[in-house]
Amino acid sequence: MAEDKNDNEEEQTEEKAGGKKKKLILSGIIGIVLIVTVVLVLWLFGGSSSSDEPATSGSGSPAPSSSSRPEVGNALYVGMPRAFVFIVPGDSRERTVQIKAQLMVRGEENEELAKKHIPLIEGTLHEVFSSSTADRLKTAEGKGQLRELALTEVRSALEEVTGKPVVEQVLFTSLVMQ
Known part of the structure; x- marks a missing residue:
């Protein structure tokens, strides 16, 4: 009977350890998903700049104003x-x-x-x-x-x-x- 108790305790310890591992893996996946979501949101909505400086073309000179278009x-x-x-x-x-x-x-x-x-x-x-x-x-x-x-x-x-x-x-x- 003592051996059965020891076996049950070992199984419960393994289940607790397995449950902790599952929780750790799940929280890691959730963390990665959150990071990816934040990066995507920043990339999609943070790409526009609203500076007061005039836009420049590739040659470094100011881009044509809307009146010259x-x-x-x-x-x-x-x-x-x-x-x-x-x-x-x-x-x-x-x-x-x-x-x-x-x-x-x-x-x-x-x-x-x-x-x-x-x-x-x-x-x-x-x-x-x-x-x-x-x-x-x-x-x-x-x-x-x-x-x-x-x-x-x-x-x-x-x-x-x-x-x-x-x-x-x-x-x-x-x-x-x-």
């Missing part, structure tokens, strides 16, 4: 149907460059105008891109200057034809130089 509306993207491939002079030899570009426009009307005038935009961009040099395209600053020049020229060409600048940004989605 072609139109207020949803940002839409118009992809160029083909990549631009051209040859530029370099230090020791000529380099082949391939640029894939997209245009950011505001509003559906500007999107339709940009799509309608793709040949004009392509011609303008090819002229601007092929006037660059390999040395300029090697640096981030040079790429930024090329984007700005492309934007200025495309806006100018479109304004002559449509009466408004249409395009807000020229974006490089790929730039390869060999």
Whole structure:
């Protein structure tokens, strides 16, 4: 009988230890879930900054103000149907460059105008891109200057034809130089 009591006590001790382990594991899982939830909430809602400083573009200069935007509306993207491939002079030899570009426009009307005038935009961009040099395209600053020049020229060409600048940004989605 004494042995049965000892066996029962050992089983109860093991059950208590097992119960403690289960509680510990459960509280660990709950803790992890809470941490993940907090991180997600901070990531989703804490990402916006409300500073009074003006926004800057990638080149460090102030971003265009809303008054210089072609139109207020949803940002839409118009992809160029083909990549631009051209040859530029370099230090020791000529380099082949391939640029894939997209245009950011505001509003559906500007999107339709940009799509309608793709040949004009392509011609303008090819002229601007092929006037660059390999040395300029090697640096981030040079790429930024090329984007700005492309934007200025495309806006100018479109304004002559449509009466408004249409395009807000020229974006490089790929730039390869060999």
